[in-house]
Amino acid sequence: xxxxxxxxxxxxxxxxxxxxxxxxxxxxxxxxxxxxxxxxxxxxxxxxxxxxxxxxxxxxxxxxxxxxxxxxxxxxxxxxxxxxxxxxxxxxxxxxxxxxxxxxxxxxxxxxxxxxxxxxxxxxxxxxxxxxxxxxxxxxxxxxxxxxxxxxxxxxxxxxxxxxxxxxxxxxxxxxxxxxxxxxxxxxxxxxxxxxxxxxxxxxxxxxxxxxxxxxxxxxxxxxxxxxxxxxxxxxxxxxxxxxxxxxxxxxxxxxxxxxxxxxxxxxxxxxxxxxxxxxxxxxxxxxxxxxxxxxxxxxxxxxxxxxxxxxxxxxxxxxxxxxxxxxxxxxxxxxxxxxxxxxxxxxxxxxxxxxxxxxxxxxxxxxxxxxxxxxxxxxxxxxxxxxxxxxxxxxxxxxxxxxxxxxxxxxxxxxxxxxxxxxxxxxxxxxxxxxxxxxxxxxxxxxxxxxxxxxxxxxxxxxxxxxxxxxxxxxxxxxxxxxxxxxxxxxxxxxxxxxxxxxxxxxxxxxxxxxxxxxxxxxxxxxxxxxxxxxx
Amino acid sequence: xxxxxxxxxxxxxxxxxxxxxxxxxxxxxxxxxxxxxxxxxxxxxxxxxxxxxxxxxxxxxxxxxxxxxxxxxxxxxxxxxxxxxxxxxxxxxxxxxxxxxxxxxxxxxxxxxxxxxxxxxxxxxxxxxxxxxxxxxxxxxxxxxxxxxxxxxxxxxxxxxxxxxxxxxxxxxxxxxxxxxxxxxxxxxxxxxxxxxxxxxxxxxxxxxxxxxxxxxxxxxxxxxxxxxxxxxxxxxxxxxxxxxxxxxxxxxxxxxxxxxxxxxxxxxxxxxxxxxxxxxxxxxxxxxxxxxxxxxxxxxxxxxxxxxxxxxxxxxxxxxxxxxxxxxxxxxxxxxxxxxxxxxxxxxxxxxxxxxxxxxxxxxxxxxxx
Numbered sequence: 061x062x063x064x065x066x067x068x069x070x071x072x073x074x075x076x077x078x079x080x081x082x083x084x085x086x087x088x089x090x091x092x093x094x095x096x097x098x099x100x101x102x103x104x105x106x107x108x109x110x111x112x113x114x115x116x117x118x119x120x121x122x123x124x125x126x127x128x129x130x131x132x133x134x135x136x137x138x139x140x141x142x143x144x145x146x147x148x149x150x151x152x153x154x155x156x157x158x159x160x161x162x163x164x165x166x167x168x169x170x171x172x173x174x175x176x177x178x179x180x181x182x183x184x185x186x187x188x189x190x191x192x193x194x195x196x197x198x199x200x201x202x203x204x205x206x207x208x209x210x211x212x213x214x215x216x217x218x219x220x221x222x223x224x225x226x227x228x229x230x231x232x233x234x235x236x237x238x239x240x241x242x243x244x245x246x247x248x249x250x251x252x253x254x255x256x257x258x259x260x261x262x263x264x265x266x267x268x269x270x271x272x273x274x275x276x277x278x279x280x281x282x283x284x285x286x287x288x289x290x291x292x293x294x295x296x297x298x299x300x301x302x303x304x305x306x307x308x309x310x311x312x313x314x315x316x317x318x319x320x321x322x323x324x325x326x327x328x329x330x331x332x333x334x335x336x337x338x339x340x341x342x343x344x345x346x347x348x349x350x351x352x353x354x355x356x357x358x359x360x361x362x363x364x365x366x367x368x369x370x371x372x373x374x375x376x377x378x379x380x381x382x383x384x385x386x387x388x389x390x391x392x393x394x395x396x397x398x399x400x401x402x403x404x405x406x407x408x409x410x411x412x413x414x415x416x417x418x419x420x421x422x423x424x425x426x427x428x429x430x431x432x433x434x435x436x437x438x439x440x441x442x443x444x445x446x447x448x449x450x451x452x453x454x455x456x457x458x459x460x461x462x463x464x465x466x467x468x469x470x471x472x473x474x475x476x477x478x479x480x481x482x483x484x485x486x487x488x489x490x491x492x493x494x495x496x497x498x499x500x501x502x503x504x505x506x507x508x509x510x511x512x513x514x515x516x517x518x519x520x521x522x523x524x525x526x527x528x529x530x531x532x533x534x535x536x537x538x539x540x541x542x543x544x545x546x547x548x549x550x551x552x553x554x555x556x557x558x559x560x561x562x563x564x565x566x567x568x569x570x571x572x573x574x575x576x577x578x579x580x581x582x583x584x585x586x587x588x589x590x591x592x593x594x595x596x597x
Numbered sequence: 598x599x600x601x602x603x604x605x606x607x608x609x610x611x612x613x614x615x616x617x618x619x620x621x622x623x624x625x626x627x628x629x630x631x632x633x634x635x636x637x638x639x640x641x642x643x644x645x646x647x648x649x650x651x652x653x654x655x656x657x658x659x660x661x662x663x664x665x666x667x668x669x670x671x672x673x674x675x676x677x678x679x680x681x682x683x684x685x686x687x688x689x690x691x692x693x694x695x696x697x698x699x700x701x702x703x704x705x706x707x708x709x710x711x712x713x714x715x716x717x718x719x720x721x722x723x724x725x726x727x728x729x730x731x732x733x734x735x736x737x738x739x740x741x742x743x744x745x746x747x748x749x750x751x752x753x754x755x756x757x758x759x760x761x762x763x764x765x766x767x768x769x770x771x772x773x774x775x776x777x778x779x780x781x782x783x784x785x786x787x788x789x790x791x792x793x794x795x796x797x798x799x800x801x802x803x804x805x806x807x808x809x810x811x812x813x814x815x816x817x818x819x820x821x822x823x824x825x826x827x828x829x830x831x832x833x834x835x836x837x838x839x840x841x842x843x844x845x846x847x848x849x850x851x852x853x854x855x856x857x858x859x860x861x862x863x864x865x866x867x868x869x870x871x872x873x874x875x876x877x878x879x880x881x882x883x884x885x886x887x888x889x890x891x892x893x894x895x896x897x898x899x900x901x902x903x904x905x906x907x908x909x910x911x912x913x914x915x916x917x918x919x920x921x922x923x924x925x926x927x928x929x930x931x932x933x934x935x936x937x938x939x940x941x942x943x944x945x946x947x948x949x950x951x952x953x954x955x956x957x958x959x960x961x962x963x964x965x966x967x968x
Binding site: 511515 | 707730
């Protein structure tokens with residue numbers, strides 16, 4: 061056995077080192093240098109791309125020397141190319157003879173912001189396919205790429221998933237650059253660092269890591285970097301691909317990375333010392349490390365006053381538990397612990413259930429499954445049909461099922477409350493995990509009542525305590541308990557009382573507020589300042 | 598030994614939950630009637646003294662569990678022999694607590710459910726937790742500590758508001774003099790639950806700050822002792838001595854008396870919640886000690902392989918140790934404290950301490966400097 065494990069280990073190591081080489085080394089083995097002849101280059105380009113129709117190649121001439129210009133239609137800003145590249149090419153008549161032509165084109169003709177020299181084909185394709193315009197000149201075995209990204213993109217719109225009453229209304233879109241800009245607009249500090257890499261052997265998707273240097277924990281940053289570099293798959297279509305490739309544990313229904321479409325949330329988390337991962341083509345930005353309590357913090361909590369937000373947060377936690385154990389409590393109480401229901405209510409429930417032929421568990425299962433199907437169907441249905449289905453669903457759940465004695469009215473109430481409670485979890489990934497666990501707890505309740513539910517919750521607690529997100533215990537700051545970081549768990553302290561950053565994330569630089577931040581009426585402030593001045597003198 | 602590190606707070610929480618554990622359910626010296634709480638307080642004092650013995654042993658060998666240093670003290674073979682018996686002792690106690698727990702459930706709520714099934718569910722949960730490691734167990738303890746205190750304080754206020762507490766039930770104090778109390782302390786209250794701290798000799802090396810062991814453990818014993826005493830006083834004050842003596846589970850009887858505003862009543866479920874948490878922590882700590890002792894003594898690489906077999910062994914033992922609850926509780930109150938607890942909690946540790954003292958008298962300074 062040990063030989064086998066050794067062999068596996070060796071193979072694993074070899075594979076890992078291969079990955080590093082492939083990603084870190086820009087010169088791949090089949091990388092060819094660019095030819096001196098423009099026509100040869102054009103031919104090579106067309107051959108490599110199979111004469112794709114969106115590849116635009118335009119011959120140009122500058123002085124006596126021929127050249128060519130290539131870009132991908134749709135990825136570039138057409139107006140920019142015609143204004144700042146083509147126009148200056150056609151208008152330029154004089155060329156100073158002694159200077160290097162390539163340098164001349166670079167300095168004087170191509171009037172775009174970012175410009176680069178390219179010497180081999182892989183880099184050229186990278187540039188071309190990410191929206192740059194490439195210029196070949198006869199007699200030079202290098203090419204020039206000018207930044208002309210453009211084309212149609214979705215504008216910045218309001219968030220569609222994580223809504224808030226108060227607070228910024230912009231959301232990320234599918235463009236990496238727009239997304240990083242939205243974050244940088246909120247953190248105007250040179251310490252906000254952006255690292256970019258390409259992941260996906262075919263899709264070559266840009267992935268950016270953002271963090272605030274000096275606050276974020278260096279070890280975690282390195283861990284994120286390592287895990288991203290380790291990814292070796294053909295495609296990254298959405299940030300979900302990245303999430304599933306870098307999370308600590310696959311076999312858990314709880315999300316160990318946080319995702320959001322709100323730049324304000326990302327900005328506040330970056331300042332707390334977390335690390336954001338922006339994936340090109342995905343409007344959801346990942347932040348790590350994620351802890352359990354974070355999934356109960358909605359952006360609204362911080363924009364309204366602390367007493368109200370605390371109340372709402374407690375409500376949200378209660379709703380989480382209702383969504384988790386609502387139906388199972390009903391099953392347990394009606395099957396095993398009738399004595400715990402107040403007598404009148406118990407009689408009412410018994411009267412309702414008189415004509416229902418199924419045990420409570422089956423009844424609950426039927427209703428829950430029906431509801432889950434309706435919910436899933438409502439998500440996928442075309443808008444026009446959606447309304448019809450919701451009417452049918454309401455009738456099926458509400459009216460007909462009760463009249464046909466398939467379920468009792470009490471069950472309808474329980475299932476509806478559970479379903480609505482589930483929507484109050486701010487992050488969908490956590491809500492959906494509860495949906496799954498609910499069924500397990502229902503089964504346990506059907507077998508052993510409250511004891512089963514408690515055993516289920518206990519196993520859940522053990523599981524949660526064993527999880528880690530990028531090395532940070534998932535249940536922090538509850539377990540391990542940290543007294544300094546309780547200001548944002550159950551009770552959201554006033555903003556001026558947020559004295560520390562979460563210490564389980566950022567090490568060292570954790571002080572957030574200056575001293576004496578508590579607002580007070582003016583007279584008191586004057587007195588205090590006089591006092592302190594008096595002390596000084 | 599596993600490569601785990603726990604904080605002082607986590608150890609404290611484990612000590613408190615462990616000590617309160619099943620004692621608060623079944624450990625009352627009911628024969629003393631209204632003086633039961635005095636015996637508990639004296640037992641706590643004795644428990645602190647006993648812990649100081651274990652603490653001295655820990656100071657001699659701060660990086661080793663009991664099963665390892667017993668080999669240094671008594672020599673390789675005798676040491677291993679004693680270590681092996683300690684493993685059996687821990688496993689037996691785990692089985693006893695598991696049986697307590699199962700009997701309580703079958704006696705109160707699950708009269709139709711097989712005992713084996715109820716105990717199997719709990720032991721499987723524990724096996725899962727121990728498979729994840731001791732750090733996870735400590736974190737779960739921390740998480741549930743808040744829940745337990747929430748229940749305890751809530752229940753306390755509900756009892757007061759229901760007007761159930763009649764402190765006159767505590768009188769007359771010392772009706773029969775001190776002798777019965779001392780007898781009860783020595784035969785029962787000292788060893789259960791306070792002497793059971795001996796199991797922590799297996800996990801003390803995990804603490805990340807060894808200098809805090811004494812403070813943490815003793816404050817944990819004191820807090821749990823006070824809680825236990827308060828629970829005892831409340832039980833007597835609520836039930837009166839007559840019911841207190843007869844009730845198999847005084848705390849359950851007390852809790853089920855709560856009735857407030859015709860709405861808050863039948864709070865047995867709170868009791869059950871406490872029962873499961875306490876049972877979990879206590880059985881888990883004993884099982885872990887047995888597992889880690891076996892790992893250490895038989896030099897297994899990884900304790901994870903042993904969690905399932907030893908867990909199932911404990912489950913089967915719990916099924917076999919008694920025919921029924923009466924036999925089980927009689928053994929637990931009469932036989933076990935004198936013939937099992939006394940040797941393992943008091944006599945052997947004292948002998949070990951004596952021998953260790955003579956062995957280490959030359960490098961005494963070294964041992965003290967760790968403190």
